[in-house]
Amino acid sequence: MTKMAQVTAGHLDKDADWWRGAVIYQIYPRSYQDSNGDGIGDLAGIVQRLPYIASLGVDAIWISPFFTSPMKDFGYDVSDYCDVDPMFGKLSDFDAVVAKAHDLDVKVMIDLVLSHTSDQHPWFQESKADRTNDKANWYVWADPKEDGTPPNNWLSIFGGSGWQWHAGREQYYYHCFLTSQPDLNFWEPAVQDALLDVAQFWLKRGVDGFRLDTINFYTHDKELRDNPALPKDKRNSTIAPSVNPYNHQEHLYSKNRPENLDFLRKLRAVMVPYNAAAVGEVGDAQRGLEIMGEYTAGDDLMQMCYAFEFLSGEQPSAQTVADVMARVDNEAADGWACWAYSNHDVVRHSTRWALSPDAQRLFTTMMMCLRGSACIYQGEELGLGEADVAYSDLQDPYGIEFWPEFKGRDGCRTPMVWEPSNQNGGFSTAQRPWLPVSQDHIANSVAAQEDDPNAIIHHYRRAIALRHAHPALTKGDHDGVKAIGDIVYFTRSLNGEKVFCAFNVGDAPADLALPKGAWESIAHDLSGADAPVGDTLTLAPWQVFIAASPST
Numbered sequence: 001m002t003k004m005a006q007v008t009a010g011h012l013d014k015d016a017d018w019w020r021g022a023v024i025y026q027i028y029p030r031s032y033q034d035s036n037g038d039g040i041g042d043l044a045g046i047v048q049r050l051p052y053i054a055s056l057g058v059d060a061i062w063i064s065p066f067f068t069s070p071m072k073d074f075g076y077d078v079s080d081y082c083d084v085d086p087m088f089g090k091l092s093d094f095d096a097v098v099a100k101a102h103d104l105d106v107k108v109m110i111d112l113v114l115s116h117t118s119d120q121h122p123w124f125q126e127s128k129a130d131r132t133n134d135k136a137n138w139y140v141w142a143d144p145k146e147d148g149t150p151p152n153n154w155l156s157i158f159g160g161s162g163w164q165w166h167a168g169r170e171q172y173y174y175h176c177f178l179t180s181q182p183d184l185n186f187w188e189p190a191v192q193d194a195l196l197d198v199a200q201f202w203l204k205r206g207v208d209g210f211r212l213d214t215i216n217f218y219t220h221d222k223e224l225r226d227n228p229a230l231p232k233d234k235r236n237s238t239i240a241p242s243v244n245p246y247n248h249q250e251h252l253y254s255k256n257r258p259e260n261l262d263f264l265r266k267l268r269a270v271m272v273p274y275n276a277a278a279v280g281e282v283g284d285a286q287r288g289l290e291i292m293g294e295y296t297a298g299d300d301l302m303q304m305c306y307a308f309e310f311l312s313g314e315q316p317s318a319q320t321v322a323d324v325m326a327r328v329d330n331e332a333a334d335g336w337a338c339w340a341y342s343n344h345d346v347v348r349h350s351t352r353w354a355l356s357p358d359a360q361r362l363f364t365t366m367m368m369c370l371r372g373s374a375c376i377y378q379g380e381e382l383g384l385g386e387a388d389v390a391y392s393d394l395q396d397p398y399g400i401e402f403w404p405e406f407k408g409r410d411g412c413r414t415p416m417v418w419e420p421s422n423q424n425g426g427f428s429t430a431q432r433p434w435l436p437v438s439q440d441h442i443a444n445s446v447a448a449q450e451d452d453p454n455a456i457i458h459h460y461r462r463a464i465a466l467r468h469a470h471p472a473l474t475k476g477d478h479d480g481v482k483a484i485g486d487i488v489y490f491t492r493s494l495n496g497e498k499v500f501c502a503f504n505v506g507d508a509p510a511d512l513a514l515p516k517g518a519w520e521s522i523a524h525d526l527s528g529a530d531a532p533v534g535d536t537l538t539l540a541p542w543q544v545f546i547a548a549s550p551s552t
């Protein structure tokens with residue numbers, strides 16, 4: 001048996017439902033661990049740190065892109081889907097990640113960026129050569145209007161028109177992100193086949209699933225109709241910062257097209273033999289949950305969609321949490337969300353929501369109780385805040401474009417901090433890592449927290465362990481989701497196990513009448529309240545009550 005076949009074979013016996021309720025740890029590989037001193041994190045660095053990741057109790061890792069790339073969007077611009085960029089290592093290093101993760105019983109999800117490629121991808125190089133080559137139709141090419149302007153009003157999220165002129169073809173091509181990230185044309189069957197081959201390539205190499213970048217952006221309107229303007233009172237900035245005119249449109253024709261479902265069905269069929277799971281990133285400020293409902297319905301599409309509801313600027317109130325859950329029930333009754341508070345695109349939530357340490361802990365516990373799967377972003381388990389990155393150190397083209405009203409995404413992408421003793425926090429031996437290590441972070445390094453029983457890292461471990469100890473919390477249904485004042489509460493249940501969860505997201509004590517039953521607290525080690533005497537519960541500010549009822 002070849003080495004690769006062994007990796008694959010060992011993993012075919014996994015439970016097809018492994019993703020439901022899973023806790024997924026997101027690694028931004030440039031900033032996790034640098035093993036070769038070049039100032040950039042790499043795959044060998046991830047291998048070194050996998051025992052740490054496993055010690056958190058997570059089910060899976062999602063690794064942001066490590067494929068060959070000119071790195072204009074730091075790997076979200078792929079020039080070879082089936083190889084590793086030399087700065088991250090080689091394919092054999094990826095095999096080592098998979099082997100080590102599987103030894104530790106951690107699943108591996110990779111980030112497939114299928115909506116667009118880099119302009120350096122050989123497919124684009126060929127496509128742009130003329131209008132008649134074999135790949136002439138692989139990207140979204142269009143003639144100018146009579147007056148020479150772009151074919152329609154579609155915008156790029158990274159600023160300006162979504163259309164870039166190409167003198168060679170005397171045509172525009174569409175790019176929803178950078179001009180160096182041309183969108184693939186999903187109307188071309190050969191494009192879909194090539195992308196399905198990419199998925200197959202990695203499944204054969206042993207991956208357990210995918211995070212699918214911008215899954216609702218795949219297909220565009222064939223007639224290239226203009227997007228309608230979005231009235232000012234309907235605009236919200238969960239996807240793009242408020243200073244971005246991208247928020248001024250309803251993206252009716254440039255994304256969310258019904259034809260996406262056909263491709264997703266084909267992709268799922270490729271995944272089935274491997275019991276692989278996918279979480280599709282649905283970026284849409286208005287219709288996100290509705291699209292989640294469409295894409296996760298039944299069992300022939302995606303298992304999960306990654307939701308933006310808790311990535312927004314405002315700290316969720318009790319009512320917001322209840323409303324989001326009610327909308328999921330209405331709009332995605334048959335579906336499954338994957339929640340996140342932080343990722344490589346948004347300001348870290350402890351800063352974004354200006355959380356007190358107690359509030360931060362409560363939201364962690366809450367995420368482990370919500371119906372859905374959960375993503376934790378590297379460093380979140382250390383309670384890290386957003387790093388302050390000077391303009392002169394800025395790397396993110398998005399931040400450079402909109403500075404200073406929007407500072408881009410570098411503040412959440414600075415390197416992970418492992419030890420307090422070293423200037424780069426144990427991330428790298430380089431003089432200057434690709435982004436500076438935040439000196440504010442160093443006191444909160446992993447090593448410093450491991451030695452402190454009160455540190456937040458242990459809270460994350462306990463919250464994750466609580467979820468795993470109760471199948472109702474992992475895979476169960478939820479009902480009775482309600483907010484009264486600052487308390488949000490609900491019951492999770494599965495096969496007779498019932499878990500009642502209540503959270504006081506306010507600064508004052510609050511009372512709650514408990515549902516009937518004998519409730520026994522299971523969250524003492526998460527500063528959970530004791531069971532009340534009688535049936536009224538008083539929760540201190542930022543206190544939780546999580547309790548099991550013996551099965552009836």
Ligand code: BGC
Binds near residue numbers: 077177213
């Ligand atoms: C990724 C971003 C990336 C964009 C374009 C997003 O949703 O998370 O980091 O810039 O897709 O690929």
Ligand code: MG
Binds near residue numbers: 087
């Ligand atoms: Mg390196």
